[in-house]
Amino acid sequence: MNFSELFKLSGLLGRFSPDGKCLASCIQHRLVVRDASSLQILQLYICLDQIQYIEWSSDSLFILCAMYKRGIVQVWSLEQPDWHCKIDEGSAGLVASCWSPDGRHILNTTEFHLRITVWSLCTKSVSYIKYPKACQQGMAFTKDGRYMAVAERRDCKDFISIFVCNNWQLLRHFDTETQDLFGIEWAPNGCVLAVWDTCLEYKVLLYSLDGRLLSSYRAYEWPLGIKSIAWSPSSQFLAIGSFDEKVRILNHVTWKKITELDHPATISSKKTIVYKEVEKSPTVDTERLTFPPTRALASSLFSTQSKYEISQVPVSLQYIKPVADRANPKVGVGMLAFSADNCFLATKNDNIPNAVWIWDIRKLKLSVVLEQLCTIQGFQWDPCQPRLAVCTGSSRVYLWSPAGCVVVQVPGEGDFQITSISWHSSGDSMLLLSKDNFCVCYLEREEV
Amino acid sequence: MGDWKAITVPVLSSDSKIIFPYTSERKRSPTSMNTQVLRLSLPSPKNMHSFFGAFCTEENLEQSISYIDRELTTMGFPSIYAESKGKELNLVSIINCMNELLVLQHKNLRAQEEVEIQHLKLGSDMDHLQNCYAKLKEQLELSKREIVGLQERDRQLQSKNRNLHQLLKNEKDEVQKLQNIISSRATQYNHDMKRKEREYNKLKERLHQLVMNKKDKKLAMEVLNYVGRADGKRGAWRTDKTEARNEEEMYKVLLSDYEQRQKQLLLENAELKKVLQQMKKDIISLLPPQKQKPKERSEDGLVLSDQEEDIGELNKENMWELSCETVREQLTNSIRKQWRMLKNHVEKLDNQVSRGHSGAWNEKDVISREDHELETEKLELEIQQCKEMIKTQQQLLQQQLTCDDDTTLLLQDCYLLEERERLQEEWRLFREQKKNFEKERKSFTEAAIRLGLERKAFEEDRGAWLKHQFLSMTADCKLENVTTSSDPDIRLVKSASRQRKPPSVLSPAISPEPCQISQYIAQNSVASEKPAADNMPNLWVESDDKEETE
16 A cells, blocks of 8 residues: 655545546645646646635546635636636525536536526536525436436425436426425436435435336334435445434335344444454654654654454444434434445444444345444445445544455654545545545555 | 949938938039039048938838838839838848849949040040131131232232323323424424525525626626537537437436346346246155055145146246246245145154154154164264274374384384395205206216217227228228227227326216316306396395305
């Protein structure tokens, strides 16, 4: 495993290009495009204001930089560094911006979710989508990029509009039986749209591409409902994580629950492996101590090493009782992700913030629990293999695969608190992001 | 009871007072009969005289006699008077009467004793019964108290139960109430939310209008130049045709997805059907053949016929390709039937085994437990023996292959010693044979020499004879050759001897010659044997030579 040096970053804005060749990162108002393997600077662009959001176009030729405060989106071309494009929303303001799947249209959501403006880079046309819903995931594109579903709300009722991305024609418009739609997501096969309601109401609706309601699922009525949803890559399963600390998995044939995955604080099953991260004090070679101490030595003295140990079952995990009278309590399954080969599901229960639960989907059983020292900030599956990278806000990166798991300390001076991980599309390298820096980690083929 | 004293006949006295207390005493205490009896039977010796004296005195003698007579006669005794009206007493009858009275007294006393005994018995019985009665009463009391206690407890538990039920009901009611509250609050919130949302929408609309109207800042896009489409095609106008095409495409996508799923399901179905068929075949093969069990046939004859039909139908290759309802049902039904039959069969076997434990064996094709056990024992023994054999063989092999150096050397030495002895044996044999051969050679050479000599003699004779003949033939001519005849003999002998060493005597001449010859031959033979000896192991040749040299 090789680590690159730390580079400056702001706003956790570091992205690999979809074709994997370049890496874009932002420092305040500068956009730096580097080569993905050598990290040499290829291009440097300067925007008008502090960049809040960047996104690569699907063909990796353009990058959009959104500046919400100024309401401006600037688009840069990699092929032609002289080319420039600036989209100004004016007094409408800007809340969100994204590319369309063909890489030639930019969808801007104006302030107060007044409308979504579709700007075209090819033609002069502008389209508007009215009454978009102000929710977490109001817009969803199918994986093949053909269709877009937008959640709308008119007259206190939720609707869904399905557009054809080619020409932005409205294909279907139907209402949903939700109280207050919270999010929509397409299945990877592009034929089913999952729509779920706000957390006050546990309801998942499944609509076919042509707008028919296929099924609706409701696990219980009154307590807080859905917190997170994930489709399996084969579209066979829909995993629903809810506030009652359980994950319910629906199957695509009958859309009925096939299993409930519970997240108790005590793990007693003998077949589960629990990896516990333990600190090991650094061994200091007293003969090599010099005065004044070198920086590397100092950092190595103060940085704590850690390693994984297998804990004997039964294990009781650190459980945090949620505060009773706050909204959006830190309870329930807040993070869900399927592995790329559809065999594993990684979840995080927010009551037990230090643990990552890895479920074997073929057996529908808990296979591994990773217990970390700090709160899990995020995890990401490798896009090619069943390999999970976890970050906890320390300067260590944790990798798990069915062969085992490993802790890797990012070498370097100073504090590097990793809060986000992003894999390269080939699975050979990882982008580790912290508040002020980023680092690229290169993995060898035989690793883990 | 009392001690019996001899009672003297009391003297009659006219004092009848004593009699009354006697009788009155009797009446006074009927319960304390014992003491009274004693008192009755034992008038105290003090009163004896007075008592006996009180009845009869000198004055009322005749009266007392007549009184006694009267009493006796009323009692059935004969009169004590000698005659009916006379005043003379019949002593004999008096004595008899007295005797009778005594006997009566004895009888009475005995009866009294018996009565007393019975009385005592009854008394003890009654005591016993009274004790029992008292005990039973106590028990009754106890059980009554227990019952009361249990009843009390029962009552308490019932009341507790009622309380708990009540609590449960209360809780349920509360829960229901809370749910109602929640639902009502939820509706309230929804209502409020809707109201706020409507207000918000209105604000948005207003804002939207303002934003659209203002247009001071150009909502515009500045682009250096427009970029071509990603797929290189030109943009198209939105028309109905495009709409229709969109719909078409969408349906195509959906249909392709469904088709794919259906294909997968078909494959799965086919596999499952194959598995079911396989299972069916296996089950059929597991079940015992139906012909040998007439019992079973009678039980489910109908089932069998159906089953055979099913087998006939469904074993056809083309049939399982169909997926129509009836075929599917038939398959599953037939499998269920087979499974049931298999289950029955297994149950029967279990029963047989359990029956076999008791020892009733009628079935031919079931091996008896003892036989089975014997077989297993035999097999185990065999296995044991084989294992032991294998072990020993392994050990031997081990020894041969991997011993340590000392043993290998020893072994090698042993082997070598063996060989050496063998070789020595052979060597001995060989020497014997050599000796024999030498002897034979000797004899042969002797024979050859003899033969030579004989030939020579013969030649000489022949020569002599020829000469003689010649001479005789030419005797007439000359007699000069007579002298030469001996010369050829001598010459011949000389020549013969020149070839060999000059002999003095023929036989001794021969013997050293053959000796020498034999020596020569022996040397030759030794020389010839030497290379033969080289064929033997070098070790031994060398040691032999060494021995020889030593």
